[in-house]
Structure formats: C-alpha cells, structure tokens
Amino acid sequence: xxDHTKPDYVTLEFPEPPEDRPYVIVNMVMSVDGRVVVEGNExxxxxxxxxxxxxxxxxxxxxxxxxxxxxxxxxTSSRLGHADLDAVRSARGxxxxxxxxxxxxxxxxxxxxxxxxxxxxxAVVFAGAGMSAERRxxxxxxxxxxxxxxxxxxxxxxxxxxxxxxxxxxxxxxxxPHLNGELFDAGAVDEYFTSLGPVVVGGRPTLTxxxxxxxxxxxxxxxxxxxxxxxxxxxxxxxxxxxxxxRSR
Ligand SMILES: NC(=O)c1ccc[n+]([C@@H]2O[C@H](COP(=O)([O-])OP(=O)(O)OC[C@H]3O[C@@H](n4cnc5c(N)ncnc54)[C@H](OP(=O)(O)O)[C@@H]3O)[C@@H](O)[C@H]2O)c1
Numbered sequence: 001x002x003d004h005t006k007p008d009y010v011t012l013e014f015p016e017p018p019e020d021r022p023y024v025i026v027n028m029v030m031s032v033d034g035r036v037v038v039e040g041n042e043x044x045x046x047x048x049x050x051x052x053x054x055x056x057x058x059x060x061x062x063x064x065x066x067x068x069x070x071x072x073x074x075x076t077s078s079r080l081g082h083a084d085l086d087a088v089r090s091a092r093g094x095x096x097x098x099x100x101x102x103x104x105x106x107x108x109x110x111x112x113x114x115x116x117x118x119x120x121x122x123a124v125v126f127a128g129a130g131m132s133a134e135r136r137x138x139x140x141x142x143x144x145x146x147x148x149x150x151x152x153x154x155x156x157x158x159x160x161x162x163x164x165x166x167x168x169x170x171x172x173x174x175x176x177p178h179l180n181g182e183l184f185d186a187g188a189v190d191e192y193f194t195s196l197g198p199v200v201v202g203g204r205p206t207l208t209x210x211x212x213x214x215x216x217x218x219x220x221x222x223x224x225x226x227x228x229x230x231x232x233x234x235x236x237x238x239x240x241x242x243x244x245x246x247r248s249r
Pocket of ligand 1: 028035067073
C-alpha cells in the first residue's frame with residue numbers, strides 16, 4: 001500500500017548533470033522558526049522518518065558532502081544504513097556507500113571520527129590553500145585522500161574536480177549552512193530538500209539553513225520552484241522539495 005505520509009525519495013530521478021560539475025542537491029532539516037541547530041547540532045529537529053529520507057537521498061549520490069563545521073559538531077558519514085537501500089543502490093550498479101567528502105580551510109578536524117577511520121566508505125578531504133603544513137600532514141597520515149584547493153574560486157574548482165576527476169554525477173550536500181551558502185552563491189544548487197519539524201527553537205540567534213558573509217539583498221536571492229510537499233500527520237513534519245527556478249527538468 002502506498003504511504004501518503006512520506007515521499008518516496010528512493011525512486012526519484014534526477015536530470016543529467018552539467019559538464020563542469022555534478023548535479024547538486026542540498027538536504028537540511030529545520031524547525032518551523034527556521035533554525036537548523038539546537039545546542040550545537042541538529043539533534044532534536046528531525047524524526048526517524050526524516051532520518052530515513054536523508055538516507056534515501058544518499059541512494060542517488062556519488063558523493064555525500066559536509067562542511068568541516070558539521071564534521072566537528074557531530075561527525076558525518078555517507079552510509080545508507082538500511083539493507084533495503086543498499087540493495088537498491090547495488091541493483092543500480094553502484095558499489096558500496098557513496099564517497100564521503102568534507103571541505104576544510106583550517107584542517108582542524110576530529111581525526112578519530114568515523115569519517116577518517118571507517119572502512120565501509122571512501123572519503124576525501126578538500127583542503128583549503130591556507131592550511132598549515134602541520135595540519136595537512138596530519139590529514140595525509142589518515143587513510144583519506146587529501147585534495148588541495150586553489151586559493152581562488154575554490155568551490156567551483158572543487159565541483160569541477162568532482163565531475164571530471166571523480167566522475168561524480170550527483171552530489172548530495174548535507175550542510176552545514178556556510179557550505180550551503182557558498183554553493184548557493186556559486187549558483188551551483190540545483191535542488192533543495194528540507195524537512196520542516198514541528199518545533200520552535202527560539203532563543204538567541206542560531207544558524208539558519210543557508211549562511212554567508214554578504215548582506216542579504218534581493219539581487220542575491222535564489223528563486224525556487226516547489227516540486228513536492230508531503231505532510232506527515234504522525235510526525236508533524238512536512239517534507240519539501242524545491243528546484244532552482246529556470247533549471248529545466
Ligand atoms: N539541520 C541540519 O539539517 C543540519 C545539517 C548540517 C549541519 N547542521 C549544523 O550546522 C552546524 C555547522 O554549520 P556551519 O555553517 O558552522 O559549518 P559547515 O558549513 O558545516 O562548515 C563550514 C566550514 O567548512 C569549511 N569550508 C567551507 N567552504 C570552504 C572553502 N571554500 N574552502 C575551505 N574550507 C571551506 C570551513 O572549515 P574550517 O573552519 O575547517 O576552515 C568552514 O568553516 C552544526 O551545528 C551542525 O550540527 C545542521
């Protein structure tokens with residue numbers, strides 16, 4: 001029987017990627033007052049259904065990416081974590097979990113976390129040009145590949161590298177807000193998925209889903225078209241999928 005309280009992200013199809021970067025989708029969970037962090041991370045904002053949807057999107061990904069802030073806050077991985085999702089992925093000819101990626105300028109990363117130690121997924125670190133030799137050497141000493149970014153236009157360079165050198169057709173970005181902001185500023189986000197959780201965080205300002213350094217302006221907004229909105233009365237969540245306006249299917 002079809003479950004109308006949950007979208008089926010496993011069966012989604014995505015357009016062909018551009019030649020110079022992967023097709024980029026971003027996925028976040030947020031409170032109804034627009035916050036994506038409570039007490040330092042996103043714990044408490046999403047239900048088990050949201051967690052499942054996050055993993056369903058990973059089925060499609062060649063690379064699952066986070067910013068260093070998210071890795072520091074709670075750890076990151078690219079695991080599907082469900083046998084049925086592993087089966088779908090391998091039936092499509094993809095071997096194992098997607099590649100996990102993190103981007104860091106400082107190199108200040110928790111090297112004891114699964115991102116660095118796990119053997120059930122590959123992972124790469126995109127390292128900013130200003131990283132100290134000591135930090136870079138510590139990353140090199142892990143089993144992970146370190147890919148040096150140029151000082152200028154690093155995000156576009158990284159996307160090009162993913163497409164051309166890593167053969168990545170779909171990049172799933174799972175935050176955090178500052179990495180999301182750079183990708184939106186680069187005009188490189190094709191779709192935006194968000195789960196809206198029935199909670200008000202309130203309090204002093206905390207991160208919202210897309211952050212940057214410039215003053216917000218109408219000229220810098222990104223217009224989106226709503227693709228789907230699925231309410232779930234059981235969890236109180238709404239699962240939203242948007243596509244960047246002007247991007248054809
Ligand atoms: N609600 C949700 O769905 C959700 C999802 C993900 C994360 N979060 C939360 O968001 C918070 C983290 O977000 P955040 O915005 O602070 O961090 P973030 O976006 O995860 O990472 C930002 C960091 O990434 C690195 N970076 C980004 N662009 C770079 C570039 N072009 N070159 C080199 N390095 C680059 C820098 O690392 P360095 O500082 O190492 O230089 C930068 O400080 C956490 O609390 C996390 O729990 C929530």
